[in-house]
Amino acid sequence: MTKKDVVIEVEGLVKSYGDTEVLKGIDLTVERGTMLALLGPNGAGKTTTVRILSTLLGFNAGAVSIEGHDVRSEADDVRSVIGLTGQSAAVDEMLTGRENLVMMGRLYHLTKESAKARAEELLEDFDLVKAAGRPAKTYSGGMRRRLDLAVSLIATPPVIFLDEPTTGLDPRSRIAMWDIINKLKQNGATILLTTQYLEEADQLADQIVVIDGGKVIAQGTAKQLKAKIGKDRLELTFASDKLFAAAKKALGKKLLDSDDTERTVTALLKDTNVDVRQVLDILAKEDIKFESMAVHKPTLDDVFLSLTGKQTDSSEEKA
Amino acid sequence: MAVKLEIDTRPKFVLAVVDSLVMIRRSSTHIIRNTDQLLGTFFQPIMFLVLFTSVFGGAIATGGGSYVNFLMAGIIVQTIAFGSTTTAIAICNDLQKGIVDRFRSLPMSNLAVLNGHVVSDLFRNGISTIVMLLAGLVIGFRPTADFGEWLTIVGLLALFTLSISWLSAIVGVVAKSVEGVQWLTFVVIFPLTFASTAFVPAESMSSWLKPFAENQPVSHMVDAIRALLVGTPAGDSILWSIVWSLGILIVSIPVAAWLFKRKTTQ
Numbered sequence: 002m003t004k005k006d007v008v009i010e011v012e013g014l015v016k017s018y019g020d021t022e023v024l025k026g027i028d029l030t031v032e033r034g035t036m037l038a039l040l041g042p043n044g045a046g047k048t049t050t051v052r053i054l055s056t057l058l059g060f061n062a063g064a065v066s067i068e069g070h071d072v073r074s075e076a077d078d079v080r081s082v083i084g085l086t087g088q089s090a091a092v093d094e095m096l097t098g099r100e101n102l103v104m105m106g107r108l109y110h111l112t113k114e115s116a117k118a119r120a121e122e123l124l125e126d127f128d129l130v131k132a133a134g135r136p137a138k139t140y141s142g143g144m145r146r147r148l149d150l151a152v153s154l155i156a157t158p159p160v161i162f163l164d165e166p167t168t169g170l171d172p173r174s175r176i177a178m179w180d181i182i183n184k185l186k187q188n189g190a191t192i193l194l195t196t197q198y199l200e201e202a203d204q205l206a207d208q209i210v211v212i213d214g215g216k217v218i219a220q221g222t223a224k225q226l227k228a229k230i231g232k233d234r235l236e237l238t239f240a241s242d243k244l245f246a247a248a249k250k251a252l253g254k255k256l257l258d259s260d261d262t263e264r265t266v267t268a269l270l271k272d273t274n275v276d277v278r279q280v281l282d283i284l285a286k287e288d289i290k291f292e293s294m295a296v297h298k299p300t301l302d303d304v305f306l307s308l309t310g311k312q313t314d315s316s317e318e319k320a
Numbered sequence: 321m322a323v324k325l326e327i328d329t330r331p332k333f334v335l336a337v338v339d340s341l342v343m344i345r346r347s348s349t350h351i352i353r354n355t356d357q358l359l360g361t362f363f364q365p366i367m368f369l370v371l372f373t374s375v376f377g378g379a380i381a382t383g384g385g386s387y388v389n390f391l392m393a394g395i396i397v398q399t400i401a402f403g404s405t406t407t408a409i410a411i412c413n414d415l416q417k418g419i420v421d422r423f424r425s426l427p428m429s430n431l432a433v434l435n436g437h438v439v440s441d442l443f444r445n446g447i448s449t450i451v452m453l454l455a456g457l458v459i460g461f462r463p464t465a466d467f468g469e470w471l472t473i474v475g476l477l478a479l480f481t482l483s484i485s486w487l488s489a490i491v492g493v494v495a496k497s498v499e500g501v502q503w504l505t506f507v508v509i510f511p512l513t514f515a516s517t518a519f520v521p522a523e524s525m526s527s528w529l530k531p532f533a534e535n536q537p538v539s540h541m542v543d544a545i546r547a548l549l550v551g552t553p554a555g556d557s558i559l560w561s562i563v564w565s566l567g568i569l570i571v572s573i574p575v576a577a578w579l580f581k582r583k584t585t586q
């Protein structure tokens with residue numbers, strides 16, 4: 002087979018609510034066994050896209066097919082190959098973890114025995130064995146998210162949609178969730194994941210599609226996206242205000258940014274080899290000693306910022 | 321993934337029944353675990369029964385028999401009518417949470433979610449009706465129904481419960497909040513049950529209300545049940561109550577299903 006094995010195919014997807022167009026022609030393809038991250042700020046249209054792809058929402062124009070099935074005319078075929086973990090946890094609060102899993106297994110039309118056995122296996126995999134007999138309303142946010150994901154995997158669907166699976170989780174639970182998602186991929190699932198966290202897209206996805214205002218504004222691998230604006234930066238820190246001021250003056254046009262409180266200056270490096278030497282030469286000539294030095298690779302935050310002109314949530318979070 | 325999954329390969333309509341059974345089990349579990357509501361299911365009918373008999377017992381002329389014998393049918397039908405609100409609330413709750421999205425992303429029938437709530441309501445009403453009958457016996461209720469009449473009573477009440485629950489399902493789908501449900505059902509159910517023959521004979525009502533009270537579905541149902549329980553004249557109330565209930569069912573099931581689908585697809 003030389004032809005690409007495309008599992009999720011979206012062409013010119015347009016969706017309006019009344020007069021407002023919230024998706025303005027989205028194109029996506031996801032190949033078998035790969036993970037695509039749909040990255041975008043609040044209101045970009047991530048949830049809308051996922052809901053359309055998982056047959057929950059109609060649309061105005063375009064074509065969407067999953068495993069070759071049209072989401073509109075063959076919705077039932079699509080439903081039997083997908084697993085959806087929505088943005089808000091969709092577990093039954095009154096039922097226990099185990100009951101939730103078995104119920105969903107039965108609704109996927111597994112036999113009773115299969116549903117039960119599979120439920121036990123998932124409880125094990127998702128570290129929920131101890132809590133399995135408690136109603137889901139007593140679960141913590143992280144447990145609920147895990148249960149939510151486990152439920153969508155009950156029938157081992159080959160295509161998985163995850164809408165912001167780690168939003169609201171603490172760093173440890175987030176990393177645990179990443180492990181789980183990576184395992185799904187290793188098991189051969191085709192995954193479409195949405196996130197506001199650039200780091201997450203970077204960590205997990207083979208391919209990233211950045212959307213904003215209902216439009217695709219960039220796509221590629223994390224590396225390609227970074228390369229787009231990608232120049233390394235040199236960051237120098239000085240021990241005194243005097244040295245800091247002198248350095249700012251001496252660097253002149255090479256100076257990209259400076260931080261008065263930290264006494265750091267940043268220089269953009271067009272060619273790392275040449276430019277680092279030049280900067281150090283300038284400082285040496287004026288006899289300005291620096292305290293520490295670091296070369297930074299561009300992060301997806303930088304990419305995001307330059308593409309959308311917006312600050313992202315993840316940078317707020319670090320502060 | 322060590323477990324080998326076996327898919328249920330029975331025909332489609334069998335699987336649709338399985339879907340509904342799974343959802344009925346879910347809704348019934350909700351009812352059992354919701355202890356506050358369950359207490360209400362037991363005690364509210366008893367309270368109504370005791371209050372009505374002691375407050376109105378002496379004042380209302382029922383044409384011979386004791387008031388508790390007259391009241392029993394009314395209070396059973398009224399409790400079922402009021403209880404149907406829980407169907408609407410349960411559906412409204414589901415719709416406000418992500419869980420309906422999950423159900424809809426499964427290869428199962430839309431109707432199963434509604435079916436689950438409606439049918440489990442039948443169980444709950446069954447329990448409260450039995451509780452009421454027992455409490456009635458304690459305070460002097462003396463039914464004269466024979467076996468066949470009891471069977472007819474069970475059938476009629478089940479039909480009534482289903483029809484009013486499906487009507488209530490429509491309210492649950494349409495309402496934007498649980499408060500909205502309570503308000504909507506209040507303005508429909510309250511007048512229907514009180515402007516009926518449930519608590520007082522129609523003869524005692526003002527002349528403008530009497531025609532309405534005599535011909536509306538709740539009154540027909542009450543008259544039919546009362547006739548079967550204690551042998552008051554039935555007239556054609558049994559026929560009318562069946563016609564009304566079936567009529568409501570035939571209209572409200574497709575309407576509820578259609579509205580549900582529309583609401584969840586947009």
Ligand SMILES: Nc1ncnc2c1ncn2[C@@H]1O[C@H](COP(=O)(O)OP(=O)(O)OP(=O)(O)O)[C@@H](O)[C@H]1O
Pocket residue numbers: 018023041042043044045046047048049050088197
């Ligand atoms: N039912 C609706 N009616 C009208 N507008 C809607 C509706 N649902 C979503 N929108 C609008 O569509 C746009 C995209 O929403 P969507 O939920 O897809 O964003 P998102 O990328 O998932 O955002 P978030 O990161 O906050 O989850 C938003 O501007 C939103 O206000």
Ligand SMILES: [Mg+2]
Pocket residue numbers: 047048049088164
């Ligand atoms: Mg969203």
